[in-house]
Amino acid sequence: MLIAKVSILFTYIAFIVGCIKYKYFSKELKIIFYFVALGAITEIYTTVQMHFWMKNTRPIGHFYYPAALLILGLFYLQVLRNFIRPVYILTIIIAFLAYSIINTIFIQGLFEYASLVAAIGGLIVFLFSVAFFTKIMIEAKIAKLSTEPLIWINSGLLFYYAGNFFYHMLFNLRLLASMEVTMISIELFVVLNLMFYLIITIGFLMVNKKNGKTETKLTLN
Amino acid sequence: MEESNSIILIYFVGTFGMVLLALSIFFFFIIYQKRMLQKQLELNETRAQQQEEIIQNTISSQEKERKRIAQDLHDEVGAMLSVVKLNVGRIEKKSQEPNAKQLAAETKTYIDEVITQVRRISRSLLPPSLEKLGLFFALEELATWVNKAEQLKIVCWKSGEQFRFLNNKELAVFRIIQELLNNAIKHSGASTIQINTRFSANDNLTISVTDNGKGFELNEKLKTGLGLKNLESRTQIIGAKFKMKSTIGKGTTAIIYLDTKA
Numbered sequence: 001m002l003i004a005k006v007s008i009l010f011t012y013i014a015f016i017v018g019c020i021k022y023k024y025f026s027k028e029l030k031i032i033f034y035f036v037a038l039g040a041i042t043e044i045y046t047t048v049q050m051h052f053w054m055k056n057t058r059p060i061g062h063f064y065y066p067a068a069l070l071i072l073g074l075f076y077l078q079v080l081r082n083f084i085r086p087v088y089i090l091t092i093i094i095a096f097l098a099y100s101i102i103n104t105i106f107i108q109g110l111f112e113y114a115s116l117v118a119a120i121g122g123l124i125v126f127l128f129s130v131a132f133f134t135k136i137m138i139e140a141k142i143a144k145l146s147t148e149p150l151i152w153i154n155s156g157l158l159f160y161y162a163g164n165f166f167y168h169m170l171f172n173l174r175l176l177a178s179m180e181v182t183m184i185s186i187e188l189f190v191v192l193n194l195m196f197y198l199i200i201t202i203g204f205l206m207v208n209k210k211n212g213k214t215e216t217k218l219t220l221n
Numbered sequence: 222m223e224e225s226n227s228i229i230l231i232y233f234v235g236t237f238g239m240v241l242l243a244l245s246i247f248f249f250f251i252i253y254q255k256r257m258l259q260k261q262l263e264l265n266e267t268r269a270q271q272q273e274e275i276i277q278n279t280i281s282s283q284e285k286e287r288k289r290i291a292q293d294l295h296d297e298v299g300a301m302l303s304v305v306k307l308n309v310g311r312i313e314k315k316s317q318e319p320n321a322k323q324l325a326a327e328t329k330t331y332i333d334e335v336i337t338q339v340r341r342i343s344r345s346l347l348p349p350s351l352e353k354l355g356l357f358f359a360l361e362e363l364a365t366w367v368n369k370a371e372q373l374k375i376v377c378w379k380s381g382e383q384f385r386f387l388n389n390k391e392l393a394v395f396r397i398i399q400e401l402l403n404n405a406i407k408h409s410g411a412s413t414i415q416i417n418t419r420f421s422a423n424d425n426l427t428i429s430v431t432d433n434g435k436g437f438e439l440n441e442k443l444k445t446g447l448g449l450k451n452l453e454s455r456t457q458i459i460g461a462k463f464k465m466k467s468t469i470g471k472g473t474t475a476i477i478y479l480d481t482k483a
Contacts, residue, residue: 126243133250140257155247162243166235170228177225185232 003187007194008043014197015040017204024207031075032153036200038067061114066100069093069121072157076128079150083135092124113175118168122161129158152203160196164189276454284347284392291346294339302339306332341366348395356391356426357383357418360398364416372406374413381420386481393459394428394477397452401430401475409434409473424481431474436467 018025018033025033042064046057073093077086100117108114132154136142145151167189174182306329313325344366351359357379364375385391398416405414411434419427449465452475456463460483467473 130246133246137250137253137257140254140261142254143258145251145254158247159240159243162239163236165239166232170232170235173228174232177228181229181232188236 003194004190007190007197010194010197010201011036011039011043014201014204017201021204021207028075028078029149029153029204029207031071031078032200032203035068035071035075036197038064038071039197056111058113059110061118062100062104062110065114065118065121066097069096069100069124072125072128076125076132079132080128080135083138084131089128096121096124108172113171115168115171118171119165122165122168125157126161126165129154129161133158147206149203149206152199152206156196156199156203159199160192163192273458277458280393280455280458287346291343294343294346299336299339299343302332302336306336345399351391351395352388355383355385356394357420359391359395360416360418363395363399363402367402367406373411375402376413376415378415378417379420380418381422383420384424384481386424386426390459390479390481393455394426394461394479397455397463397477398428398430400452400455405430405432405434405473408437411435411472426479426481427476429474429476431472433472436469436471436473438469439465439467 014036018036022030022033042060046060049060050057070093073089073096077089077093080089099120100114103114103117104110108116132150136151142148142151167185171182171185174185309325309329309332313322313329316322316325344362348359348362350362357377361377364377367373367375402414405411409432411432414430414432417427417429417431421427453463456477459479461477461479463475463477465473465475
């Protein structure tokens with residue numbers, strides 16, 4: 001699938017742009033960079049694994065989705081700390097990580113697609129992104145939204161995890177129902193993935209000396 | 222088969238619904254944020270307007286009071302002091318005793334000083350030449366009065382033909398220059414202050430006040446001193462621009478630029 005290759009390329013582009021802009025990143029943006037790095041490393045690992053020993057990439061999902069939520073959870077812990085008590089966010093992260101371990105061992109095995117973990121994790125991120133938008137609405141401190149990196153990144157997270165919720169949730173069932181529909185859904189997933197990393201790249205590109213370090217304060221002018 | 226179809230349907234409808242939900246949240250956020258910022262902007266503008274009105278009213282009341290006091294000093298106190306001086310003069314003439322004569326002469330000298338101070342105070346409160354002859358003449362008169370004290374020297378230069386503009390703006394500019402001179406006299410330790418007034422052909426006025434004093438740290442004073450902020454407020458009210466630069470050991474320059482037509 002050409003679109004899949006383009007999507008992977010955007011992951012690497014986001015990673016490279018992140019490397020270049022890293023010195024201007026605030027704490028929150030560095031966490032997002034680690035998330036992008038996780039995505040890039042997962043892609044590389046998956047490619048190597050498929051090439052050299054196993055075509056079934058489902059086991060990696062059981063590690064990637066919890067790790068992704070852990071990193072994104074830490075991101076939202078930073079940006080929402082004056083809005084939601086950190087203990088609530090930490091509780092959600094820890095509960096999710098515990099569930100993902102239980103899911104891998106007892107519910108959906110290592111070689112079954114981690115649909116429940118991915119869907120629940122995605123829902124959590126979706127709700128966190130809504131909370132972040134709510135916080136910004138209430139504070140009303142940002143004059144120009146289009147130049148604010150965290151707005152881009154949060155928007156990307158919102159659309160990506162909203163759009164992929166049912167993809168993850170129904171993956172295993174869809175696979176049994178229709179191969180054709182499964183392929184269409186995978187293409188849709190890949191398109192969302194491409195747009196997601198494109199938006200993150202734009203977010204990283206918006207960072208400069210002035211706004212990179214003041215992200216946490218989100219000040220006007 | 223039916224189950225498969227429902228799974229497919231749920232997937233497409235669900236995905237579409239979630240994307241729609243995300244879009245709604247996003248656009249709601251954008252629109253709400255714009256409205257909030259708009260409201261905040263309007264609120265800030267209203268506050269700024271109110272603040273300006275308060276300052277204008279305060280300045281207007283101050284000027285009215287100054288005018289009243291200046292007139293009272295000139296018309297009543299000044300007149301009475303002149304009468305007292307005349308009477309003391311008569312006492313000096315008619316007195317036979319040398320001690321009494323000397324006392325009367327000394328008293329006349331003190332009264333002369335008091336009359337001079339009363340005139341100075343009256344002029345500084347409201348210079349009569351400002352309304353009659355214009356800004357530059359009023360500044361020259363102010364310089365003359367200050368130079369009499371021989372503390373320092375104020376030099377006035379003019380370029381271009383003097384033109385008149387609104388009374389309240391002329392008075393406001395005069396007050397600003399007065400304040401700048403007071404600051405320089407009190408704090409700068411300068412020996413010379415130069416006032417350059419430029420009347421441009423297109424009715425623009427530029428006045429610079431430069432001293433050769435010790436200078437000061439401008440950013441520090443802007444944070445802590447109300448005086449400079451008051452000066453800025455006064456210039457903003459009349460629509461003028463105000464700039465100041467100062468270097469430690471090299472003196473201070475303040476520039477006021479006013480488009481008198483605006």
